[in-house]
Amino acid sequence: MSKGVLVDITKCIGCGSCTVACKMWNKLEYDQNVSSIGETAKLNDKNWTVVTRTSAQDSKGQAVWRFAKQQCMHCLEPACASACFSRALQRNADGAVEYYPDLCVGCRYCMIACPFDVPKYEWSKAAPLITKCQLCSTRVAKGEAPACVAVCPTGVMKFGDRQELLQEAHQLIRREDLYLKTVYGEKEVGGTCWLYISDIPFDQLGFKSGLGSVALPSYTHSFLKNVPIIALGWGVLLTGMSFYARRRNELAKARQERLAGKNGEGDADADDFDEEA
Amino acid sequence: MVGAGAVVAGCASEPAGGKGWMPNQYNVAANWPVQVKGRVPIDSSNPAIDRDDTKCILCGQCLEVCKNVVSVYGYYELPIQNDITCIHCGQCTMWCPTGAITERNEIKKVQAALASADQHVIVQTAPAIRVALGEEFNLPPGSLVQGQQVTALKKAGFDAVFDTSWSADLTIMEEASELIKRLTTGKALPHFTSCCPGWVKFAEYFYADLQPHLSSCKSPQQMLGAVAKSYYAKEKGIAPEQIFSVAVMPCTAKKFECQRPEMNAAGILRGNPAIRDVDVVLTTRELANLLKSNGIDLSRLVDTPYDSVLGESTGAGVIFGATGGVTEAAVRTAYYLVTRQDPPAALLQWENVRGLKGVKEASVELPGVGTVKVAVCHGLRDARVVLEKVRKQQSDWHFIEFMACPGGCIGGGGQPRTSLPPSDEVRKARMANLYKLDGTAVKRASYQNKEVMDLYQKFLHAPLSEESESLLHTHYVDRSHQLKPKEKV
Ligand code: SF4
Numbered sequence: 157m158s159k160g161v162l163v164d165i166t167k168c169i170g171c172g173s174c175t176v177a178c179k180m181w182n183k184l185e186y187d188q189n190v191s192s193i194g195e196t197a198k199l200n201d202k203n204w205t206v207v208t209r210t211s212a213q214d215s216k217g218q219a220v221w222r223f224a225k226q227q228c229m230h231c232l233e234p235a236c237a238s239a240c241f242s243r244a245l246q247r248n249a250d251g252a253v254e255y256y257p258d259l260c261v262g263c264r265y266c267m268i269a270c271p272f273d274v275p276k277y278e279w280s281k282a283a284p285l286i287t288k289c290q291l292c293s294t295r296v297a298k299g300e301a302p303a304c305v306a307v308c309p310t311g312v313m314k315f316g317d318r319q320e321l322l323q324e325a326h327q328l329i330r331r332e333d334l335y336l337k338t339v340y341g342e343k344e345v346g347g348t349c350w351l352y353i354s355d356i357p358f359d360q361l362g363f364k365s366g367l368g369s370v371a372l373p374s375y376t377h378s379f380l381k382n383v384p385i386i387a388l389g390w391g392v393l394l395t396g397m398s399f400y401a402r403r404r405n406e407l408a409k410a411r412q413e414r415l416a417g418k419n420g421e422g423d424a425d426a427d428d429f430d431e432e433a
Numbered sequence: 434m435v436g437a438g439a440v441v442a443g444c445a446s447e448p449a450g451g452k453g454w455m456p457n458q459y460n461v462a463a464n465w466p467v468q469v470k471g472r473v474p475i476d477s478s479n480p481a482i483d484r485d486d487t488k489c490i491l492c493g494q495c496l497e498v499c500k501n502v503v504s505v506y507g508y509y510e511l512p513i514q515n516d517i518t519c520i521h522c523g524q525c526t527m528w529c530p531t532g533a534i535t536e537r538n539e540i541k542k543v544q545a546a547l548a549s550a551d552q553h554v555i556v557q558t559a560p561a562i563r564v565a566l567g568e569e570f571n572l573p574p575g576s577l578v579q580g581q582q583v584t585a586l587k588k589a590g591f592d593a594v595f596d597t598s599w600s601a602d603l604t605i606m607e608e609a610s611e612l613i614k615r616l617t618t619g620k621a622l623p624h625f626t627s628c629c630p631g632w633v634k635f636a637e638y639f640y641a642d643l644q645p646h647l648s649s650c651k652s653p654q655q656m657l658g659a660v661a662k663s664y665y666a667k668e669k670g671i672a673p674e675q676i677f678s679v680a681v682m683p684c685t686a687k688k689f690e691c692q693r694p695e696m697n698a699a700g701i702l703r704g705n706p707a708i709r710d711v712d713v714v715l716t717t718r719e720l721a722n723l724l725k726s727n728g729i730d731l732s733r734l735v736d737t738p739y740d741s742v743l744g745e746s747t748g749a750g751v752i753f754g755a756t757g758g759v760t761e762a763a764v765r766t767a768y769y770l771v772t773r774q775d776p777p778a779a780l781l782q783w784e785n786v787r788g789l790k791g792v793k794e795a796s797v798e799l800p801g802v803g804t805v806k807v808a809v810c811h812g813l814r815d816a817r818v819v820l821e822k823v824r825k826q827q828s829d830w831h832f833i834e835f836m837a838c839p840g841g842c843i844g845g846g847g848q849p850r851t852s853l854p855p856s857d858e859v860r861k862a863r864m865a866n867l868y869k870l871d872g873t874a875v876k877r878a879s880y881q882n883k884e885v886m887d888l889y890q891k892f893l894h895a896p897l898s899e900e901s902e903s904l905l906h907t908h909y910v911d912r913s914h915q916l917k918p919k920e921k922v
């Protein structure tokens with residue numbers, strides 16, 4: 157059964173607790189230049205989730221602020237995973253689309269494939285990895301809510317069984333005039349684990365519209381063929397196994413050093429993502 | 434590591450993420466409630482407080498105080514309008530265990546002014562600073578450092594050091610006159626005090642319908658600011674443009690207050706509305722940092738008196754810093770204004786309005802006016818009870834004092850973090866020394882302040898005169914459209 161998170165945009169006060177929780181739980185650095193809360197907030201390799209602020213008008217014409225928490229949508233049929241030939245992205249039984257750094261060859265096909273522009277690349281690192289929200293898969297495996305969900309003071313997010321959340325969402329939007337009569341994520345690209353309800357049209361809040369309800373993996377192949385430069389540039393490079401092997405070695409070395417650092421010097425605070433091979 | 438590792442090419446692997454930590458209350462199965470969670474929202478443009486996300490551990494303390502003491506968080510409906518509701522009281526800065534939330538630091542602006550040759554930099558210190566600043570220099574809670582702090586500020590390079598207790602006396606002259614006017618006409622009663630900017634913004638948000646009750650008097654900080662760039666400038670022959678006016682306050686909301694657009698009375702008088710009455714507010718903590726960065730050890734300094742012509746104060750102006758102090762000071766002078774006689778001894782030691790009880794009530798006979806019933810609130814959650822009574826017209830009070838912070842300004846959100854969270858023990862120690870200072874003062878009531886009387890004689894003529902109205906009085910904003918108050922919390 158796929159898990160899911162139902163986000164009620166109307167309850168968000170923009171406190172950013174969720175963004176801090178994600179940093180804490182995943183040991184992510186704070187980006188000095190790119191904020192994770194507010195008008196200029198942007199997802200990147202350090203910001204797996206952000207809360208953006210938008211000025212809008214509600215149905216009565218009153219000026220309002222709305223906040224939108226963004227992160228990986230955890231597609232039911234993830235385009236990123238089907239674009240990844242080395243199986244570094246895999247959807248698990250809970251529905252989390254997990255990233256396995258050790259399997260990644262760095263081709264960045266997932267970045268091109270993702271309809272939500274979610275996977276990010278650690279451009280500044282010597283052995284860059286892809287990064288994105290993991291739906292806190294190890295917490296979910298223990299029956300705990302994702303970190304961001306657990307800390308939200310106003311109860312914007314509800315974690316549970318996706319199917320039940322979907323039902324709940326429909327009941328809510330039917331019952332309360334406040335909401336628009338649509339659940340974002342129900343059908344988009346074949347459905348996503350993250351579901352949103354709102355009183356302000358989603359496209360005004362920065363959500364991608366017009367994605368269609370067909371899962372993208374079925375397009376992926378032809379889609380990738382439509383980007384010949386990248387396909388050629390990287391394709392040629394990556395089919396050469398030497399690169400593949402070298403990268404595997406680099407990552408293995410980085411991992412070794414991480415472990416050595418932890419055990420040897422007791423440097424438990426070392427940031428896993430900080431260390432470079 | 435829990436969860437299945439992926440197996441590809443015979444090599445076990447694990448997913449990214451999850452290598453950090455979360456406070457323990459969050460590490461329970463999803464179906465259990467978590468009592469204390471999250472944190473207060475802070476707008477990046479908040480003029481009073483600021484947060485360093487890298488230091489936040491999501492302990493929930495800021496939210497606890499904002500909700501249960503200040504009664505702001507959780508007191509409005511969702512969805513929000515176009516504002517992040519905050520009254521700038523800074524109590525969250527007193528509770529945050531890691532120091533993630535602080536005042537918006539403005540020390541650099543003051544340092545730049547002090548370094549510039551053509552600026553005449555003046556500073557005022559609030560009544561509550563003198564019983565708290567010493568704590569930053571290892572003195573026991575509540576230690577009185579009035580004279581030493583003046584010396585310290587002079588050493589730091591300020592050209593003139595003024596006392597906000599002076600303008601507290603001025604405030605009382607205006608406010609007691611306003612009160613008597615209301616008492617005799619029966620209009621806009623009960624009279625609400627207006628010297629606490631956190632309370633004022635709270636009233637503008639949640640009780641805009643009661644706005645006619647608010648005194649039109651500016652706070653002592655803003656009165657001194659307006660007078661400094663008009664009267665003082667004239668007396669000294671300094672152009673108002675050249676004066677850089679700093680206020681040291683026990684309060685973060687004062688940073689918000691000095692930036693309110695309407696706080697440029699001296700500028701308007703001058704024909705240059707760009708001039709701010711007060712340029713920068715520093716908290717007690719910021720002043721301590723400024724002194725420490727200059728190597729000035731307050732505890733080793735001798736005493737210096739405040740500078741004329743805004744430096745004299747009475748006991749009444751000093752007790753402004755404690756809950757009940759404004760009421761006691763106002764009544765002392767109101768008594769004089771209606772009888773032209775000094776108040777009786779009981780009004781110089783008015784125990785019923787002193788102390789830390791959430792809501793205090795008392796009454797006093799003003800000859801010729803009748804019985805005046807007063808209430809004193811500090812901590813806005815308690816104030817709501819009183820305000821609801823006024824709203825339902827179920828009250829017979831004539832005068833109500835409101836302070837956002839528990840204990841009044843001595844417990845303000847800009848004070849030294851001597852105990853965490855703030856304790857009544859520290860509050861009591863600070864209050865005790867303010868009352869001691871009042872008790873030993875020669876002059877105990879605001880109308881006895883000669884420098885205030887000089888101001889009236891030379892410049893403003895009389896309380897509530899046209900000149901006084903334009904410099905010392907203000908108006909308020911209706912913020913009720915910026916939120917939907919919750920009917921029931
Ligand atoms: S949102 Fe993008 S990264 Fe996330 S699962 Fe879907 S395709 Fe993959």
Ligand code: SF4
Pocket residue numbers: 177178179181182204205227288289290291292302303304305450
């Ligand atoms: S689910 Fe976990 S990894 Fe994803 S945004 Fe929330 S805290 Fe971050």
Ligand code: SF4
Pocket residue numbers: 167168169170171172173174175207223225307308309310311312313471
């Ligand atoms: S924790 Fe909740 S209220 Fe705060 S920003 Fe995130 S979703 Fe919004």
Ligand code: SF4
Pocket residue numbers: 473474482498499503505506518519520521522523524525526
């Ligand atoms: S300054 Fe006061 S009102 Fe604003 S968030 Fe902090 S405690 Fe709440």
Ligand code: SF4
Pocket residue numbers: 471472473484488489490491492493494495496528529530531532533534
């Ligand atoms: S009190 Fe400080 S550390 Fe705790 S949640 Fe609030 S900002 Fe974060």
